[in-house]
Amino acid sequence: MSSLTKADMAERLFEELGLNKREAKEMVESFFEEIRASLASNEHVKLSGFGNFDLRDKRQRPGRNPKTGEEVPISARRVVTFRPGQKLKERVEAYAGQQSNSAD
Amino acid sequence: MTKSELIEHLIDAHPQLSVKDVELAVKTMLDHMTEALSDGDRIEIRGFGSFSLHYRAPRIGRNPKTGESVPLPAKYVPHFKPGKELRDQVNQSLDGEV
Numbered sequence: 001m002s003s004l005t006k007a008d009m010a011e012r013l014f015e016e017l018g019l020n021k022r023e024a025k026e027m028v029e030s031f032f033e034e035i036r037a038s039l040a041s042n043e044h045v046k047l048s049g050f051g052n053f054d055l056r057d058k059r060q061r062p063g064r065n066p067k068t069g070e071e072v073p074i075s076a077r078r079v080v081t082f083r084p085g086q087k088l089k090e091r092v093e094a095y096a097g098q099q100s101n102s103a104d
Numbered sequence: 105m106t107k108s109e110l111i112e113h114l115i116d117a118h119p120q121l122s123v124k125d126v127e128l129a130v131k132t133m134l135d136h137m138t139e140a141l142s143d144g145d146r147i148e149i150r151g152f153g154s155f156s157l158h159y160r161a162p163r164i165g166r167n168p169k170t171g172e173s174v175p176l177p178a179k180y181v182p183h184f185k186p187g188k189e190l191r192d193q194v195n196q197s198l199d200g201e202v
Contacts, residue, residue: 002145002146003145003146003147003148003154004136004137004140004145004146004147004148005147005148005149006149006150008136009133009136009137012132012136013129013132013133016132017125017128017129017132019121019125019129023118023120023121026118027114027118027121027126027129027133028133030114030117030118031110031114031129031130031133032149032151032152034105034110034113034114034117035105035110035152036151036152036189036190036193038105038110039190039193039194040190040193040194040196040197041197042194042197042198043105044105045105045110046105046106046107047106047107047110047134048106048107049134049138050134050137050138051182051184053184055194057198076198077195077198078194078195078197078198079186079191079194079195080153080184080186080190080191080194081184082155082182082183082184084181084182087138088138088141088142088182089181089182091138091141091142092141092142092157092179092180092181092182093179093180093181094142095141095142095143095144095157095180
């Protein structure tokens, strides 16, 4: 199993759109930077077809230090959750189909 | 922020590129990410986070209308794990409000 990286994404923008290497790299950087900035200013992000990045506020809850067994409260926090869109979900489910076929 | 607002921001940040180029770039990047996940690959974006597939075992579902049992096959669902920088920035936005 391989991993898609920013470098791979920039390479495709270079090959398919003809952006120069620097433009392609900067475009990929600012794509993720804009999403991050939006989430950091408490605004969720909706990318139709791909999915939504939502924000959830969690209340403080009791926790425990697993090493010492000592009770330590887990402070209130804000977290990012990703909800895949319909199109992405369908495409990924199709992957499970390929797996079971190849195992047959 | 919607996809079209994201495109607006990127147009402002890349004045040397045409509107068409930026629109195509966003489409190409999202298609590339969708393609990677549907091939069973992970996506790793340092500082932002990683996307991977989580396995869901087959189970017996039920048609809520008829009560009939329906076998549901195993499947994969996309999962996002935010990176440390993103987690910290988002959490700081909460601290800023209190």
